[in-house]
Amino acid sequence: MSEKPVTTYVVSVFEKPHWRTVLTTKDKEKALAMVKEIGDKVRVQEITPKLKKR
Numbered sequence: 001m002s003e004k005p006v007t008t009y010v011v012s013v014f015e016k017p018h019w020r021t022v023l024t025t026k027d028k029e030k031a032l033a034m035v036k037e038i039g040d041k042v043r044v045q046e047i048t049p050k051l052k053k054r
Contacts, residue, residue, distance in 0.1 A: 005028055005050070006027050006049075007026070007028075007046055007048045008021060008024060008025070008026055008046075008047045008048075009023075009024070009025050009026070009027070009028055009030075009044055009045070009046055009047075010023070010024050010031075010044070010045045011023040011025075011031050011032035011034045011035060011038075011042065011043075012042070012043050012044075012045070013018050013034045013038055013041060014041040014042075014043075014044050019043070020049060022034060022038070025031075031044050032044070034050075044048065
């Protein structure tokens with residue numbers, strides 16, 4: 001099995017005193033559109049799982 005790991009994009013907004021997750025998606029364009037819509041104090045994290053070696 002040579003499955004390629006899928007990247008997940010997490011969009012978070014800073015609301016004092018914590019970061020709150022707004023969107024979790026596999027679509028980068030959707031994540032960037034959400035950032036544009038929200039504006040300030042937003043971050044996008046890319047999470048790509050590592051392949052397990054056997």
